[in-house]
């Protein structure tokens with residue numbers, strides 16, 4: 160039975176019949192995507208947190224933990240031990256030391272504040288006393304280096320000849336470790352918030368219910384949301400990598416396509432997890448808590464700021480099963496070492512499983528109203 | 529005339545506790561403007577959302593233009609324009625972008641400019657939704673419903689929060705829609721609106737229809753034609769029974785000392801009323817008579833209903 164037949168036929172319409180247009184299959188999808196992108200663009204907070212904040216973080220951490228330039232071992236020499244200064248200057252490693260002579264009190268003060276790595280104090284009968292802090296790795300190192308320099312300047316010959324080669328090539332510095340980690344963390348953050356938070360917000364505003372009251376295809380809606388994530392992902396990745404290359408002379412070894420593929424999979428994985436966390440929550444307060452709860456362990460364990468190798472080996476398999484660990488490892492391997500995508504399949508598999516299982520569960524539990 | 533919206537023995541129980549709708553029957557003809565009236569929490573929104581296919585009823589039958597929600601949902605959505613009681617549209621989209629977005633979900637929507645014009649939003653077309661006044665947002669919500677060129681318009685409290693001017697504009701829009709063959713189901717708390725706009729009304733309380741009919745019909749049937757309101761000085765406690773027995777009185781209501789009688793023939797009631805007051809030794813402070821309105825029907829029905837609980 161056709162619908163048109165059921166509408167009563169009016170003899171004389173009071174106003175001209177409404178003008179119509181026709182929409183194609185993808186009109187809804189493209190409008191949803193466009194609306195989403197416009198909204199993001201007009202939200203200054205989003206631009207800041209997604210694009211600017213990671214750059215600032217990279218800049219700050221990159222500067223704080225930059226590899227020290229040559230001669231960076233700073234040594235305090237307490238008055239009365241000046242002969243140590245003469246010896247250090249004669250030593251072959253002289254240019255590694257930044258030496259300052261001052262009185263005992265100023266030397267202690269500076270040492271406590273971390274201004275000096277080691278202090279050389281005069282001991283009885285022309286001996287020296289090293290003041291160092293065994294808990295500070297650079298202090299331990301400084302003591303050894305100063306001692307080596309003093310001994311060899313005073314005539315010690317090493318029984319085995321050795322030759323040091325310094326390596327602070329791009330690719331092995333902290334900033335090189337950091338940037339892929341930040342990239343992974345950023346993809347997680349924006350995936351979880353961009354999907355999870357946005358959905359609950361729309362549900363709370365009854366906008367989802369309003370959409371469901373139209374013939375909108377629900378799949379198109381989710382697809383538009385995922386597409387907007389992928390577009391943002393390209394900008395996020397591009398910005399951070401370009402920033403690393405420009406400011407820190409980072410070298411990107413892997414292919415751009417490979418990196419984009421990994422980042423895209425990461426985006427979708429966390430989009431899926433975000434969808435799952437948002438599947439039932441009615442209030443943005445509750446989903447915010449949930450999102451933080453899910454992300455917290457990954458911030459700590461997944462090797463964003465420092466390597467997860469520092470955790471006991473026994474929990475490494477667990478850590479490697481986390482999606483952010485897989486994403487970070489894959490990004491590092493691809494960016495820093497140029498490992499081909501195909502060799503990374505276990506990591507990609509971890510992401511696919513997390514993303515896929517989350518997506519399926521989310522669709523099962525999802526509440527549109 | 530064919531039936532546009534029909535429901536039979538509709539029931540909705542939230543969380544096995546709140547019985548929001550208990551056995552509701554409605555039959556709305558195509559081309560009709562039908563109003564749902566009822567106090568807060570009566571179950572109007574629940575009913576309308578079930579009819580819109582947004583909420584599953586606990587039991588009962590719903591049919592829209594002869595189709596069921598579980599059989600033909602996607603196609604049915606093309607016919608309905610919906611405005612929910614409370615939707616917060618995206619603040620960072622402009623009015624035009626919002627209407628375009630909703631239009632894009634339908635196969636054959638109307639032109640955005642025309643709808644903007646009709647709801648007098650042309651001036652605001654490029655403003656962000658976040659910058660609109662409450663009334664303008666309300667009109668935008670109706671615009672998103674109208675842009676799909678619907679056969680049936682569902683409006684849940686469309687005029688709440690509008691100034692008298694905007695309310696009248698919206699009434700005009702609804703009338704034009706109806707004149708072009710559309711069917712309207714709306715809920716409202718404004719009696720004058722219901723009286724002027726709706727062809728038929730259902731008054732709902734506690735999830736049931738307690739009265740149904742055209743506004744004049746409801747008023748003559750239940751409002752008692754005339755209302756006599758008066759105020760007496762002195763002892764009037766327990767006098768309710770006295771007023772009720774006066775000739776031609778149909779019901780008595782007391783509102784803050786003011787007594788209102790629903791009366792069929794005032795010329796019979798008033799002399800007897802004056803006599804009764806005299807007998808009691810009271811002093812008449814104030815007396816007016818007026819035509820009964822829908823409000824009298826509403827207060828009488830739902831007021832009595834609430835007291836009986």
Ligand SMILES: Nc1ncnc2c1ncn2[C@@H]1O[C@H](COP(=O)(O)OP(=O)(O)OP(=O)(O)O)[C@@H](O)[C@H]1O
Nearest residue numbers: 542546548566567568569570571572573574575613
């Ligand atoms: N999601 C829900 N969960 C539980 N109870 C609900 C829910 N929605 C509504 N109710 C209850 O169902 C009853 C009917 O609510 P409904 O919103 O249908 O009333 P209404 O007639 O639209 O009221 P108003 O005029 O205030 O809009 C109320 O008692 C309300 O508390």
Ligand SMILES: [Mg+2]
Nearest residue numbers: 572573574613
């Ligand atoms: Mg309501």
